[in-house]
Amino acid sequence: xxxxxxxxxxxxxxxxxxxxxxxxxxxxxxxxxxWVEDDEFSDLxxxxxxxxxxxxxxxAVLIDSGAICEYFDETxxxxxxxxxxxxxxxxxxxxxxxxxxxxxxxxxxxLMEERMRKRLVNxxxxxxxxxxxxxxxxxxxxxxIDYLLDHRRWLAGPALTLADLAAAAQLSxxxxxxxxxxxxxxxxxxxxxxxxxxxxxxxxxxxRMEVIMPPxxxxxxxx
Numbered sequence: 186x187x188x189x190x191x192x193x194x195x196x197x198x199x200x201x202x203x204x205x206x207x208x209x210x211x212x213x214x215x216x217x218x219x220w221v222e223d224d225e226f227s228d229l230x231x232x233x234x235x236x237x238x239x240x241x242x243x244x245a246v247l248i249d250s251g252a253i254c255e256y257f258d259e260t261x262x263x264x265x266x267x268x269x270x271x272x273x274x275x276x277x278x279x280x281x282x283x284x285x286x287x288x289x290x291x292x293x294x295x296l297m298e299e300r301m302r303k304r305l306v307n308x309x310x311x312x313x314x315x316x317x318x319x320x321x322x323x324x325x326x327x328x329x330i331d332y333l334l335d336h337r338r339w340l341a342g343p344a345l346t347l348a349d350l351a352a353a354a355q356l357s358x359x360x361x362x363x364x365x366x367x368x369x370x371x372x373x374x375x376x377x378x379x380x381x382x383x384x385x386x387x388x389x390x391x392x393r394m395e396v397i398m399p400p401x402x403x404x405x406x407x408x
Contacts, residue, residue: 192216269342
């Protein structure tokens with residue numbers, strides 16, 4: 186069986202977990218804390234970054250959420266996540282890059298630094314200025330998602346794709362850390378409610394980090 190080395194609030198781990206669940210790939214979770222040195226994990230991935238997927242009997246090691254998701258989309262026919270024409274696939278990959286890159290850099294990474302790492306590792310208070318910047322950036326990104334959903338049912342078109350998994354994974358971490366103001370973003374909230382209702386998403390919403398609790402609406406589909 187595949188073993189997924191992951192951290193619960195790593196959005197890239199969450200994207201892979203959603204992909205595996207949508208594809209029906211059996212796996213077990215192995216938690217890795219990004220601030221704790223782990224020789225076993227470092228041997229698998231010297232970069233020390235999650236996620237890493239291992240199948241010991243096959244001698245298979247997959248590293249990087251993008252590579253992992255593309256591997257399973259190429260090798261498992263069920264629930265294609267990068268479907269359609271070459272133009273359709275290009276749009277899916279564009280949005281995955283947007284959420285894994287810019288959204289993560291401007292919103293999720295600073296929220297994790299200020300509201301998680303500083304508290305758990307440094308025992309330091311967050312920088313309220315950095316939090317405000319991240320939340321303002323989140324609001325701008327939600328405006329863009331609203332715009333996309335004005336023109337399509339899902340983020341990359343008429344069907345669920347990897348773009349939706351990438352976006353929801355990043356948003357779920359930002360929401361857990363209290364960095365998303367959903368007011369005035371009905372299109373995005375409605376889409377995210379549908380994502381939250383999927384069986385693949387429910388295990389993510391049920392998890393809790395030690396010490397850090399999410400907002401009351403976090404695991405509610407109707408919010």
